[in-house]
Amino acid sequence: MILHTSKIKKTFGGLVAVSDLDFTVRECQIKAIIGPNGAGKTTVFNLISGILPPTGGEIQFQGKSITRLKSYRISSLGISRTFQNVQLFSNMSVIENVMIGRHPRTSSGIMSSILSLPKKRKEEKEVRKRAMEYLEFVGLGDRFDESPENLPFGKQRLLEIARAMATEPRLLLLDEPASGLNTKETQNLSRLITEIRGRGITILLVEHDMELVMGISDEIMVLNSGQKIAEGLPREIQENDEVIKAYLGED
Amino acid sequence: AKKVDLKEPYKIGCLFAFTGPASWLGEPERRTAVWIEDKVNKAGGINGHPLKLLIEDTKGDPTAAVLAAKKLLKEGVLAIVGPSTSGESMAVVPIMEEAEQILVSCAAAEAIVHDPKTDKERKWIFKTPQKDSHVVQKIYGHMKKSGIAKVAIITDTTGFGAQGREQLKKYAPEFGIAVISDETYGPKDTDLTPQLTKIKGTEAQAIVNWSILPAQTTVMKNRIQLGITIPLYQSHGFGNTKYAAAAGEAAEGVIFPCGRVLVAEFLDKKHPQKKLLVEYKKAYESQHKEDVSTFGGHALDALNLVVAALKASGPDKNKMRSFIENKKGFVGTGGIFNFSPTDHTGLGLDSLEMLTVKKGKFDLYKK
Amino acid sequence: MPLYSQIIQYVLSGITIGSVYAIIALGFNIIYNSTSIINFAQGEFVMLGGLTMIFFTVMLKFPLVIGFPLTVLVLTLIGIIMERFAISPIKKPTVVTLIIVTIAVSILFKGIAMLVWGKDTHFLPPFSGEKGIAFMGASLNPQYIWVVGITVVVVVLLSVFFKYTIIGKAMTACAVNRTAASLMGINVKRMVLLSFALSAAIGGIAGIIITPITLMSYDNGAILGLKGFGAAVLGGLGNFYGAIFAGLLLGVMESLGAGLVHSGYKDAIALLVLLLVLFIKPSGIFGVTEASGFKKF
Amino acid sequence: MDKKDSLTLLILTVCLVIFPFIVTNTYYISTMVFVGINGIIAIGLSLLMGYAGQISIGHAAFFGLGAYTSAVLTAKLGFHPWGAFFLGILLSSCIALIIGIPSLKLKGHYLAMATLGFGEITYIVFNELTDITGGPSGIGDIPKISLAGYTMNTDIKYYFFVWAFLLLILTFSLNLIHSRIGRALRSIHDSEVAANAMGINTGKLKIQVFMISAVFGSVAGSLYTHYVTFVSPSSFGLFFSILLVMMVVIGGMHSVWGALIGAALLTILPEFLRALKDFEIFVYGSVLLLIMIFLPRGLIGGLEYLFNRLIKKV
Amino acid sequence: MLRIKNINTYYGKVHALKNVSIHVNVGEIVALIGANGAGKTTVLNSISGITPPREGEAIFGGVNILGLPTDQIVKMGISQIPEGRQIFAPLTVSTNLELGAYHRYSRKNKPFLKKDIEEVFSFFPILRERMNQIAGTLSGGEQQMLAIGRALMSKPSLLLLDEPSMGLAPMISKDIFRMISRLKDELKTTILIVEQNAKAALQLADRGYVIETGKIIMEESSKGLLNNKEVQRAYLGKEKKEIWE
Numbered sequence A: 001m002i003l004h005t006s007k008i009k010k011t012f013g014g015l016v017a018v019s020d021l022d023f024t025v026r027e028c029q030i031k032a033i034i035g036p037n038g039a040g041k042t043t044v045f046n047l048i049s050g051i052l053p054p055t056g057g058e059i060q061f062q063g064k065s066i067t068r069l070k071s072y073r074i075s076s077l078g079i080s081r082t083f084q085n086v087q088l089f090s091n092m093s094v095i096e097n098v099m100i101g102r103h104p105r106t107s108s109g110i111m112s113s114i115l116s117l118p119k120k121r122k123e124e125k126e127v128r129k130r131a132m133e134y135l136e137f138v139g140l141g142d143r144f145d146e147s148p149e150n151l152p153f154g155k156q157r158l159l160e161i162a163r164a165m166a167t168e169p170r171l172l173l174l175d176e177p178a179s180g181l182n183t184k185e186t187q188n189l190s191r192l193i194t195e196i197r198g199r200g201i202t203i204l205l206v207e208h209d210m211e212l213v214m215g216i217s218d219e220i221m222v223l224n225s226g227q228k229i230a231e232g233l234p235r236e237i238q239e240n241d242e243v244i245k246a247y248l249g250e251d
Numbered sequence B: 001a002k003k004v005d006l007k008e009p010y011k012i013g014c015l016f017a018f019t020g021p022a023s024w025l026g027e028p029e030r031r032t033a034v035w036i037e038d039k040v041n042k043a044g045g046i047n048g049h050p051l052k053l054l055i056e057d058t059k060g061d062p063t064a065a066v067l068a069a070k071k072l073l074k075e076g077v078l079a080i081v082g083p084s085t086s087g088e089s090m091a092v093v094p095i096m097e098e099a100e101q102i103l104v105s106c107a108a109a110e111a112i113v114h115d116p117k118t119d120k121e122r123k124w125i126f127k128t129p130q131k132d133s134h135v136v137q138k139i140y141g142h143m144k145k146s147g148i149a150k151v152a153i154i155t156d157t158t159g160f161g162a163q164g165r166e167q168l169k170k171y172a173p174e175f176g177i178a179v180i181s182d183e184t185y186g187p188k189d190t191d192l193t194p195q196l197t198k199i200k201g202t203e204a205q206a207i208v209n210w211s212i213l214p215a216q217t218t219v220m221k222n223r224i225q226l227g228i229t230i231p232l233y234q235s236h237g238f239g240n241t242k243y244a245a246a247a248g249e250a251a252e253g254v255i256f257p258c259g260r261v262l263v264a265e266f267l268d269k270k271h272p273q274k275k276l277l278v279e280y281k282k283a284y285e286s287q288h289k290e291d292v293s294t295f296g297g298h299a300l301d302a303l304n305l306v307v308a309a310l311k312a313s314g315p316d317k318n319k320m321r322s323f324i325e326n327k328k329g330f331v332g333t334g335g336i337f338n339f340s341p342t343d344h345t346g347l348g349l350d351s352l353e354m355l356t357v358k359k360g361k362f363d364l365y366k367k
Numbered sequence C: 001m002p003l004y005s006q007i008i009q010y011v012l013s014g015i016t017i018g019s020v021y022a023i024i025a026l027g028f029n030i031i032y033n034s035t036s037i038i039n040f041a042q043g044e045f046v047m048l049g050g051l052t053m054i055f056f057t058v059m060l061k062f063p064l065v066i067g068f069p070l071t072v073l074v075l076t077l078i079g080i081i082m083e084r085f086a087i088s089p090i091k092k093p094t095v096v097t098l099i100i101v102t103i104a105v106s107i108l109f110k111g112i113a114m115l116v117w118g119k120d121t122h123f124l125p126p127f128s129g130e131k132g133i134a135f136m137g138a139s140l141n142p143q144y145i146w147v148v149g150i151t152v153v154v155v156v157l158l159s160v161f162f163k164y165t166i167i168g169k170a171m172t173a174c175a176v177n178r179t180a181a182s183l184m185g186i187n188v189k190r191m192v193l194l195s196f197a198l199s200a201a202i203g204g205i206a207g208i209i210i211t212p213i214t215l216m217s218y219d220n221g222a223i224l225g226l227k228g229f230g231a232a233v234l235g236g237l238g239n240f241y242g243a244i245f246a247g248l249l250l251g252v253m254e255s256l257g258a259g260l261v262h263s264g265y266k267d268a269i270a271l272l273v274l275l276l277v278l279f280i281k282p283s284g285i286f287g288v289t290e291a292s293g294f295k296k297f
Numbered sequence D: 001m002d003k004k005d006s007l008t009l010l011i012l013t014v015c016l017v018i019f020p021f022i023v024t025n026t027y028y029i030s031t032m033v034f035v036g037i038n039g040i041i042a043i044g045l046s047l048l049m050g051y052a053g054q055i056s057i058g059h060a061a062f063f064g065l066g067a068y069t070s071a072v073l074t075a076k077l078g079f080h081p082w083g084a085f086f087l088g089i090l091l092s093s094c095i096a097l098i099i100g101i102p103s104l105k106l107k108g109h110y111l112a113m114a115t116l117g118f119g120e121i122t123y124i125v126f127n128e129l130t131d132i133t134g135g136p137s138g139i140g141d142i143p144k145i146s147l148a149g150y151t152m153n154t155d156i157k158y159y160f161f162v163w164a165f166l167l168l169i170l171t172f173s174l175n176l177i178h179s180r181i182g183r184a185l186r187s188i189h190d191s192e193v194a195a196n197a198m199g200i201n202t203g204k205l206k207i208q209v210f211m212i213s214a215v216f217g218s219v220a221g222s223l224y225t226h227y228v229t230f231v232s233p234s235s236f237g238l239f240f241s242i243l244l245v246m247m248v249v250i251g252g253m254h255s256v257w258g259a260l261i262g263a264a265l266l267t268i269l270p271e272f273l274r275a276l277k278d279f280e281i282f283v284y285g286s287v288l289l290l291i292m293i294f295l296p297r298g299l300i301g302g303l304e305y306l307f308n309r310l311i312k313k314v
Numbered sequence E: 001m002l003r004i005k006n007i008n009t010y011y012g013k014v015h016a017l018k019n020v021s022i023h024v025n026v027g028e029i030v031a032l033i034g035a036n037g038a039g040k041t042t043v044l045n046s047i048s049g050i051t052p053p054r055e056g057e058a059i060f061g062g063v064n065i066l067g068l069p070t071d072q073i074v075k076m077g078i079s080q081i082p083e084g085r086q087i088f089a090p091l092t093v094s095t096n097l098e099l100g101a102y103h104r105y106s107r108k109n110k111p112f113l114k115k116d117i118e119e120v121f122s123f124f125p126i127l128r129e130r131m132n133q134i135a136g137t138l139s140g141g142e143q144q145m146l147a148i149g150r151a152l153m154s155k156p157s158l159l160l161l162d163e164p165s166m167g168l169a170p171m172i173s174k175d176i177f178r179m180i181s182r183l184k185d186e187l188k189t190t191i192l193i194v195e196q197n198a199k200a201a202l203q204l205a206d207r208g209y210v211i212e213t214g215k216i217i218m219e220e221s222s223k224g225l226l227n228n229k230e231v232q233r234a235y236l237g238k239e240k241k242e243i244w245e
């Protein structure tokens, strides 16, 4: 059990976006969260990654509570994420974006940076090398020097994954990684996600592309109006009437 | 010009803040300086040497003043007149002391000429405006005669106002006067009723409004509006007909000590300053279509002093300096200057006249 | 003077100074609402309004009722010229470049005003005399009633314009996302032009009505702009009622500060209140937190 | 620091050393002293604005804090100039910390207003604490500073003194930019949320860079004090804060070199325009406007463009 | 209705569209499919004038629209739903919708606009619930619906749709495709649609184009494209589909 939430809750003014949600993610699992638009999936991600403080409840990561931690602390503990609306650093090159991901795993501080001590220089080299590896891993190795804005949308998504991977997470949160990809590209993505899991990283996935979700998830949780309406294996979820009614729709 | 050009011109530097927040000071100074240059050269120059003024803008900014002073020194001026404000003057003083060159400042603060640490006059520095302490003494003297023992002071937050505030507080005990309310206002303040309301709530018997800013007219107006009837004294910074015009009825009957520029025509024919003042006033007002102020007069005195020194001792800075330092009975717009090694301002209490506003015009105050 | 009527006087003075700040803040908000630009030349519009009015009514001796609309017209033109020659030529505007551009324009306006009107402080007679009006033991300058009255009218008209008219809403849309706005068939350039014309006109009105109180000289724009900006931010950028409330609050804080603490610190006291409010409510008193989050610097 | 930076730094150093031997006019040297002083603050501000994306319209305050600490302690209390110098740094960074913690949570124009307010309050305090600061009349007769037995009492000496500081600060800044911290700063500029999610303590980092820029401001202030030997509040007001922001933007926000170029331009330009007298303000405003219209990325952006074209031709 | 011929569009030095020619007939639905970064969005932006082509020809309803500013093109009856939604985040949902009808706004039209808004609400009931919410706080899917609704408000004769199903729940995206064909049937709106979900788009469309690195490489009836081996392999991902169906 790598992540466990109990009764987490988030309200915006009068609107209850997530209400008393309990769920568990096990080590090395690919777990998907699906649900209608506005069900609260992104909000759950925001709560886990500390971008929004929960209104109530508790989140435990690797047995320790991370409920009130700031998002940078959570990230250095080993939770990393991508964003539904891609949030790349547009004033930096592609590789620098990935190098940012190394931030929590490196240590040279202001003083050693200002004085450019040998330790810092060695670390810089190392960071660049590692960043390049992650870029190659997602297949962007040849575009390392470009501005991320010049990349097509789908490649920007891959870059976000590389950046998140660079923080060496234990748990990776992917928010709609396949949106804007065509079927073939989505297949490549699912291969990539499986490979990431193969490296021992647990994955929590939000996605509307059912081919992808059903194809790779070990377990699926369905949210509606901030509440869990179903949880189980892909096959069970596909046949769940409530899920069909609220989300999948009948053909 | 005639044969004047044959000899090498004498260069004198001028530092005036003719743009920026003190431009209403620097502008009349600049105009006056240009007038003098013209006048001296028309009269055949100084011992045949034409006078050449190098006028630089200091923008009311000490840093700009420093650079401008260095520029002037580099261009080989024999002396510098200005800067317009105390702050700028203080910034230029060390440069002149180091370069051992004459500076005749047009700003009022006493620290410009007097080094408080050594308690001596600074060797190369002179100034032409009246001492604040004299103005204060004049006001307090008048109050004492009128039986006023409790005053409220309201001063602006420029260097001018701050100096006044300091002197007002310093000299009060000497005259048996208590400062029971001490208010200030900024250059761009628009409403001073809070300050005056506070004063109204005290037992003050008179108000001293010490400022050089247009905002001082707001004090006068707000005072009428609040129905405050105790006498209002102004500083010599009120010496500007535009202020009197702006304050309108609110200015009627205020009392303030000032040099004699503003009341030149009321002076006795035999008064030593009369000729100079009338000539200056006429020339200035016909040329610029606006009333003369005391500020231009400071520049006039400073330049005349330097010109006189040049005339007497030629372009030798040491001789010029000792000429000025020992000059007695020098007639200026600000008064009769009597310099000495212990007094680089040269003006006494007698240089001031008590003035008032009568029907919108400055007049001698008679009791 | 008893303390309570002193305090009434402070509050009254504060309200009147505050409405000066408020009306200047309105100008900031108009341009901000349609372009998300903070126009640091807004204070200059006020200065130019005052001086133009002086030109018409004091120098040319036009009556008030003619000088007023004429001045507003001149200012509208100035706003249009500024937009055409300084704002619209900027190809890829960022917030910071625009700040610098508007500051550069304000320097330019200042320079021009100095050349045209000289360096003196100019005076404009109040619209209806200056005899104080007694009010609960305090006294009120009649010009203040003009300021407060006209401010109220302007605010009401503006908020109706932005809230209920489609042009007003379209102006707001331009500020949010120009591409999307043009996809709605909105002529973005014209909207920006309109907002500059409008806020220059309002700046002009502000200049006209406050000059009898504040006097006017070529270098007054910056400080007036600063106070207006403070009020606009404190009230929540873009919010008209916020601007009024914040303007009055700043005015009253200043006035109470001057009266009860010390006049030298009155601006510091008002600014301190402003800072404390922002620290507690980072998007101003009436600002929408979510909405401010969308705007990136 | 990358190779290009090291090379430029080297060339700059050489030019600076040669300059006073070619140009002996002390007025020009003295102008260069002010370029150096302004350059130091502008570099600090560019770290804050150009890299971390946090605006400050109150930086004159730190300049003033450094200047007044040096002035008050040396002229009034007889401290050693270097003692005062370091106390100024300490004071500025403490105040930056105190003011930075709540302010840097604000965004955009709200941050602009908060820093502006802080600058104004500081300015008012300089004006009002008459007993300590001398109020509007300022403090004069401030002693000169000396280093290794040399008193910095001539323009040339001071020129070398100030520019040595500047080069040191420039080197530090370039090192910082090309480091893990510098990268993190730039990421804050683009998306604070994403930066946080990548494990960057953006709150702390913003405060740290705010403090660094305050320290640079204080250093410049102390250098100013011992050069001019007079301080008064008018040098540390809003106008100077805005001037600093303009230096950074006109020079080019995305580079510390830009800040230096901007500082040079805006210090030298008014001296150039002196001859124009009353038209100076007008021309000055126009120049700024034209630069922003035609070089929205600042002077350095224009230089880079020319440089790239040149390389292409060769 | 719309005919673009040999247009070339650049982003600075990047040559994004190379001699692209497309035509759309009245009443048709035309799909444009292609890989990531092929230039689909650029085609739409070139038509609506957001990224004006450097050369070429664009005729809409007999009028040359090349080089016209976007707002004028919109007024002529072309409406685009931009990629990535681009709703007016700080404004309310209902204001967003009103602005969609900006260019046909007049006192006389007001009652009709009310009706149109109602119509949008009946397509997307969730928007009615969120009517007074600030649009920027809507979830991704809700924002997409708002964007579509907003574009409908201008009653366009040609609708350019850029990935309308992106980020939508399966049920909703099915709804949206259904609605698009309803638009065609009921309102006789002509539609040019860009979609990653090529299969859904082609099932809807009469004709289709395939674009690859800025060039049109295929033009055919949608049936033809659906059955084309090449297209199946590259864009439809046939084999995979069968795995979980």
Ligand SMILES: Nc1ncnc2c1ncn2[C@@H]1O[C@H](COP(=O)(O)OP(=O)(O)OP(=O)(O)O)[C@@H](O)[C@H]1O
Residues within 6 Å of the ligand: A012, A015, A016, A017, A035, A036, A037, A038, A039, A040, A041, A042, A043, A044, A084, C290, E137, E138, E139, E140, E141, E142, E167
């Ligand atoms: N900052 C916010 N302020 C107000 N309401 C919000 C905010 N963020 C989200 N919401 C609301 O909370 C609900 C859940 O939003 P969330 O973004 O989590 O949905 P989601 O499941 O990710 O949907 P989608 O699949 O469309 O991305 C929505 O109704 C949304 O309007």
Ligand SMILES: Nc1ncnc2c1ncn2[C@@H]1O[C@H](COP(=O)(O)OP(=O)(O)OP(=O)(O)O)[C@@H](O)[C@H]1O
Residues within 6 Å of the ligand: A149, A150, A151, A152, A153, A154, A180, E011, E014, E016, E034, E035, E036, E037, E038, E039, E040, E041, E042, E043, E083
């Ligand atoms: N603003 C821009 N600056 C530079 N290049 C750009 C820009 N926008 C797009 N491009 C480039 O133009 C090409 C076409 O992009 P476009 O966005 O039209 O593709 P698309 O087919 O819509 O892709 P997607 O499926 O990601 O939406 C891509 O190679 C992209 O990198």
Ligand SMILES: [Mg+2]
Residues within 6 Å of the ligand: A041, A042, A043, A084, E139, E140
């Ligand atoms: Mg979501």
Ligand SMILES: [Mg+2]
Residues within 6 Å of the ligand: E040, E041, E042, E083, E162
């Ligand atoms: Mg696209």
